[in-house]
Amino acid sequence: MSAPLLQVEKLAVTFRQEGVETTPVRSVSFAIHAGGRVAVVGESGCGKSLTAMSLTRLPPTDRAQLSGKVLFDGTDTLTLNRDGLARVRGHGIAYVFQDPSASLNPVMRVRDQIAECLPGVRRAERLAATVRLLTQTGLPDPARAANAYPCELSGGQQQRVMLAMALAARPKLLVADEPTTALDVTTQRHVLDLIDSLADACQMAVLLITHNLGIVAGRMSRISVMYAGQIVESGAVASVLTQPRHPYTRGLLAAVPLLDAPRNAPLRDIPGTVPSPDAWPAGCAFAPRCPAAQPRCHNLPPPETESDGRQCRCWLEGTACC
């Protein structure tokens, strides 16, 4: 297989604030091949978004210290200078964030915001290029939308504008960070279908960050489950979701209300909450919430094991109780 488009190796993000050091992302490794579909799932506070933003060094550099390697097309974005980084941002890796109304400038017309992403295009051609991009995202009346302010558009329409902006520079990788969490189910489906078809048409890889396992199944090819700043399990979507190995993955799956489940069947939740980055447990980070935890889980961090193309970070991996 050819070299992956994006190869993240032992990425860690450390914040230093008022003399206190925290590491919300610690040693994250994964790869995305050209045109690949990778999902990162986990609860809030697991470090998913910070990992995504670190790919192009978006976290504030004066406080965040990034270590490890982020090889994008062969170059390490963590060591790039400003110009090099500017070429990667947008052109190489583009982002769509969760809340489109917060990502768009409220006092700028849609066409002017998209035009900002088209620096190489001559002024006279910008409007046409903008409308072309908006048409691509399936907006019903692209010419009208181009002249609108964000507040005149619905959430789904705003997210389509965000997509148009992300696609403006023909990125090789689209990072979609909870792109549909703020949207209704039918709109969610339209936006996800759109991302799918655009990725196919533009041969673009997609990194989808979400806490909704339902949208991962059937759309993405690989999944990484993140907990407390680490990837605890990864592999092909179908195999991870049907045969989860890590107790955290199993917990997440059991918590999803299913349509065909009997009514009043209690949902299985995961007790406790994600620990905060200044209090990561010494052993396995999930041990305090794990139903199968044993003494050694609390004391020593589990090693990452690999089998059948799947990685898992659990002491109990392969044992009968797991």
Next chain:
Amino acid sequence: MLLNVQDLRVTYRTPGQKPVEAVRGVSFGVDTGGAFGIVGESGCGKSSLARTIIGLQPAAAGVLRFEGHDTGQMDAAAFTRYRRAVQMVFQDAAGSLNPRMTVRQTVEEVLCVHRMCPPGKITGRVSELLDRVGLPETVLDAYPRELSGGQCQRVSFARCLALEPRLIIADEPVSALDVSVQARILNLVRTLQKELDLTLILISHDLAVVRNICDHVAVMRAGVFVENGKASEVFDAPQHPYTRELLAAIPDIARSLSRNQ
């Protein structure tokens, strides 16, 4: 029948603009101890309907009967009793708590305002309520910002249980929460409903959530119910195309995986 709604209409009027009809003639009934689900997308009028039932928004037309009494004909004292008996839990838990009040103050306030128990027993009642919603006593003196989203939602439930309501309207109580926390809050709703013999109206855009809790379900679109019936019937044999569209749009793990194989 605990609550009976006949041809309810809600209209918003802005000077100089065309009136907006958010709810355009909705009729339904909720049995005592029942769980009634209302599903639909943003802007379909579900929240306007809920706000009208609890009296936050006047109805433009229609009749609302609670235990057989028309709420429109109630005198002030009866309406106060009605307001006490019907409580609401909102979507944005943190946003519906006062950021400058601790958990204890938040729950105490309703107990005092509605004179729910003698002053000497307030402290005990607060602990009892927190225990009921599964919160440790350690959060008593915490402010909302120190709590997680799930904990804030529990405080909202404790606050509304303080009034010993008959009917609770939960407007998207879990849509802002993580999936694991969502499961916990849904389990709490179910237990509370069973143990306290509460009647529940659950508003959600997530059909799987409604399916999990409710025995009756109504599908709302553009201010009207397009389908209304027993949950099993609506989910297993949806009649209206919009219900089918909603059902098809749910990202369901098992369904997506089997479709791909």
